[in-house]
Amino acid sequence: MIGIYAAHAQSFLLVLGIITTLxxxxxxxxxxxxxxxxxxxxxxxxxxxxxxxxxxxxxxxLVVEMMIFRGAFDPAITRITFDILFAVFGIMLVVHLYGWLKEIQPVTENLENIMWAVLLVLAALFYPLT
Incomplete structure (x- = not known):
């Protein structure tokens, strides 16, 4: 499962960067x-x-976005970009799960748990193996 779409890793980063920046x-x-x-x-x-x-x-x-866009266009740093994204997505999932469990955030933030989990799966699917 990990890296099944590795050939499209840089395209994934470009799309991810545009959406998350905006x-x-x-x-x-x-x-x-x-x-x-x-x-x-x-x-x-x-x-x-x-x-x-x-x-x-x-x-x-914005710093993470800069890294995403660099990784989208520079194959030399695509893999490290994904490593950083795993950390960001994982930590953000923990932050949002904590807020949900403590009931200290609005429903929109609770729904973000789904987004962070999906982003973790997508990062694994597009992870550049080489």
């Missing part, structure tokens, strides 16, 4: 509270810390 990285970096409201979070009155953490998360995601 859906997560840029919205979190530029408008974290609008994104939070869209995800059904309750936003408190004092928002400075929320904006700070949202923009920090957006910046982190």
């Amino acid at each position: 859906a997560f990285a840029l919205p979190l970096f530029f408008a974290p509270l609008k994104w939070a409201r869209l995800m059904l979070f309750k936003v408190p009155e004092d928002i400075d810390l929320n904006v700070y953490f949202g923009r920090c998360l957006g910046a982190f995601i």
Whole structure:
């Protein structure tokens, strides 16, 4: 199962990078509270810390996006890009499972558990073996 679609690893990275940049990285970096409201979070009155953490998360995601796009076009780093994605997807799955179990996040974040699990499976399917 691992690497069954390895021949398309770079195409997978390109599609993944476009989708996640537009859906997560840029919205979190530029408008974290609008994104939070869209995800059904309750936003408190004092928002400075929320904006700070949202923009920090957006910046982190933009770094991952840069790696995704480099891996999509540079075969020399495609495999390390997938290794990084396994770590990101796995840790994000744990974060979202924790929030679901503690009942401290909106349903939209609970549904993200499915997305992170699917991304882990897709990363395994497209993992470049060579």
